[in-house]
Amino acid sequence: MVILGFIGLALGIILIAVLYILLARYQALRLQQRFLAQLCPQLDQQKIERRPLNVPVVPQEFAPLYHSLNEMLAALPAGMGKDKLTGLNNRVGLKRSLTALMPITQGTLVLIDIYRFRYVNDLFGFVFGDILLKQFAERLTSLSLKPKLIARLNGDEFFLYYEQSLSEEQLLHLRGRLQVPFKIKDTPVSVRMQIGCLQLAKHHADVSHMLRRLDLALKKARATRSAIACYSENDDIRQLRELKIIDSLPSGLQRNHLYMVYQPKQDIHTGACTQVEALIRWEHEELGFISPGEFIPLAECAGMIDLVSHWALEQVLQQQVKWRAAGVSVCVALNLSTRDLDSETLPHDIATRLEHYKLPPECLMIEITESTLMADLNKAVDTLEQIRRLGVKLAIDDFGTGHSSLAYLKHLPANEVKIDKAFLRDLEPNQPSEYILEASINIAKKLGYEVTVEGVETLNIHDMLVKMGVDRIQGIFYAKPMRAAELEMNWNQLRPRPEMLCVNGSHPLA
Numbered sequence: 048m049v050i051l052g053f054i055g056l057a058l059g060i061i062l063i064a065v066l067y068i069l070l071a072r073y074q075a076l077r078l079q080q081r082f083l084a085q086l087c088p089q090l091d092q093q094k095i096e097r098r099p100l101n102v103p104v105v106p107q108e109f110a111p112l113y114h115s116l117n118e119m120l121a122a123l124p125a126g127m128g129k130d131k132l133t134g135l136n137n138r139v140g141l142k143r144s145l146t147a148l149m150p151i152t153q154g155t156l157v158l159i160d161i162y163r164f165r166y167v168n169d170l171f172g173f174v175f176g177d178i179l180l181k182q183f184a185e186r187l188t189s190l191s192l193k194p195k196l197i198a199r200l201n202g203d204e205f206f207l208y209y210e211q212s213l214s215e216e217q218l219l220h221l222r223g224r225l226q227v228p229f230k231i232k233d234t235p236v237s238v239r240m241q242i243g244c245l246q247l248a249k250h251h252a253d254v255s256h257m258l259r260r261l262d263l264a265l266k267k268a269r270a271t272r273s274a275i276a277c278y279s280e281n282d283d284i285r286q287l288r289e290l291k292i293i294d295s296l297p298s299g300l301q302r303n304h305l306y307m308v309y310q311p312k313q314d315i316h317t318g319a320c321t322q323v324e325a326l327i328r329w330e331h332e333e334l335g336f337i338s339p340g341e342f343i344p345l346a347e348c349a350g351m352i353d354l355v356s357h358w359a360l361e362q363v364l365q366q367q368v369k370w371r372a373a374g375v376s377v378c379v380a381l382n383l384s385t386r387d388l389d390s391e392t393l394p395h396d397i398a399t400r401l402e403h404y405k406l407p408p409e410c411l412m413i414e415i416t417e418s419t420l421m422a423d424l425n426k427a428v429d430t431l432e433q434i435r436r437l438g439v440k441l442a443i444d445d446f447g448t449g450h451s452s453l454a455y456l457k458h459l460p461a462n463e464v465k466i467d468k469a470f471l472r473d474l475e476p477n478q479p480s481e482y483i484l485e486a487s488i489n490i491a492k493k494l495g496y497e498v499t500v501e502g503v504e505t506l507n508i509h510d511m512l513v514k515m516g517v518d519r520i521q522g523i524f525y526a527k528p529m530r531a532a533e534l535e536m537n538w539n540q541l542r543p544r545p546e547m548l549c550v551n552g553s554h555p556l557a
Contacts, residue, residue, distance in 0.1 A: 132177060133184035136198035141206060144196055145254045152251045155244055156258075157194075157207040157218075158265045159225065162239040162274070164203035171234070178231050179238075186225060192217065204265075212246055218275055241265060241274045250278055259286075291334065292342050293349045300358050305329045307362045308528040309379070311541050312499060312521040315513055320541035322412065322499075324380045324521065325363050326528055327355070343384065352386045360397070363411070364404045366531050371410075375538050380412040380442060388415065388426070394433035401437070408438030414465065416444045424458070432460045442499070446491070456494055464491040468502020468522070474511070481511070488515050 081104070128140030136144060145151065161183065168176040180203070187197050187205060196208035213221075222240045229236045243265030250260055260278045263286055268276035299305050309323040329337045346352045363379050370377065387393055401408055413434060415427070435441055442463035456464075470484045491498050500512050503522030512520055526541065534541075 130199040133181055133199050135184055135187075135205075136196065138198070138200050141196065141198035141200070142254055142258075144198075145208070145257075149254065150251070151208075151247055151257075153212070154195075154208065154210045154247050155213040156247065156261050157209065157213070157221070158200075158243045158261045159205045159207070160241040160243075160265055160269070161203035162241050164238075167236065171231075175231060175234075179229055179236060182229050182231070183225070183238075190221070190224065192221070206261075212248060213244065215275075218242060218244060222275065239274065241268045243268045243276055243278070245278045250280075288334065289345055292331075292337060293345050293351070295331065295333075296342065296346060296349075296351055297354065299329060299331065300354065304331060305358070306530070307359070307366070308530055309534050310521060310528040311526040311534070312380075312519045313525040314519055315517060318542075320377065320526070322378045322380060322519065323534070324414070325359065325382075327359060347384055347386055352384050353390070356383055356387050357396075360400060364400055364406060367406055367410050368404050369531070370535070371406075373535060375535060378410055378412050378440065380414050380440075382414045382416075382444060385416075388430050393430055394437065397434060397439060398437050401439075409440065412440040412442055412463070414442045414444040428458055428460065435460045435462075443496075446487070456490070456496075462497060463518075464496040464498055465521075466491075466498060466500040466517075468500075471500070471502055471504075471508055474508060476511070485515050488517060492516060 128137060128143060129135070130137040164176070164179075167179060180199075183205070184197075184199065187194075187207065192209070194207040194209050196206070198206040200206050222242055225240050226238060229238065243261055243263070245257060245261045245264055247257070251257065252260070260282070263282040264276050264278040267278075267282060268274050306328055308326050308328055310326060311320040312322040312324065313319070314321045327339050327343075329339075329342060331337050343352070343355070346355050359381060363381050367379060383393075390396075397411070397413075401411070415431070431441055440463065441461040442465055443459060443461050444465045445467045446464045466484070466487060470480070470487065472480070474480045474484065488498050488500075497518040498516075499519040499521055500517050501521040503509055503512065503520045503524045505524060509520060509524055526537075529537070
């Protein structure tokens, strides 16, 4: 019995020891958890303010980590998470603040853009622009309807977070308050706001998604007269389509999903086709036909327009080799974009490709839109002069639709001017529309340019343009755009004179 008693006492002691150890470990674990719970929020805050951590009790196991974190905080650059100019949160600080508040399911996010702010810098200088931004930030912080968070995301974009849902009337009031003219160095400065908003009750998500949706709302606001727009579900669908287009463009070029069609131009003096315009088409495997008016601007924004332009130049020159071998002698006009004119190597690239394919320069024409030319006239003229010295012809496309002065025309080293089809709308004899068109043609002719009018669809318009003295017409009256093989098949029909028109007044290939 004594032995059993000793055994029972020993087991009791062991059990107490185990329980003590477990309790100690539990207490240590609770201490560690309490430490981490205090550490994480402090770390978020202190890395903004660059102050050392202040946790009352630090577990021994975490002492080296705690010491290292304090050293790292001390080494952080000043103002991290803050905009240096205005003192507001920057994008990093905003994301951190929003993350700390998550989940956010109520209220309104507002993104404000100062319309054409860069012109303030251009006109008055950057110091003046900085003063305006500071005053604007002060105005945001003194609003009667105070936001919970304010941030300057970049340049002239400011962010507001309201815990309550804002009505359309409140957004209009906000815009009106922010558009009150500023006075800087005794100079009154008027500004316009573009505002995108996200109503969180319907469209809350994680921080990145909400900020992306807010960007989409601002993008939509820039395209509206009111300059105020809210995010809706279809905006995501539209962006996903744009992303898909951009993402699949390189592979589309490689797989020949993009292709060229060629629209003939009729020489009025001979009735024959001496030029064709190369036009890009895209038959997407998922999205179907995509208009160049949609994917070309996206390619420019995504920095892929060089890829498209090089591909198009290769396609045109390769086709010229085939056509010349088949006895088809025609000049091909190719459109280049704004970004192409910015390239210092464009003239050299064209010369190199012509030499590679052993083609004469007169088989190629480059078309540049008028608005592109006027964006940086001096640089454009220099680039175009280099191209023309190669022997390549040049044309000003969409003439008359830009915002330029006619006085600039005399400086442009072009061979041809293309009158935009917009001039043909509501065209009637002895009406202002006719006088404007005729005057545009006469100016171009007097300055020594050949004149092409595009978008010609009827015999009446054709005959009117002939009387006005144009050199070429382009449009479905004469011929529709066609693939290279189709153009070869119809080449003989593209050579008739005007008297060979069909009975109904249209051309055989219209």
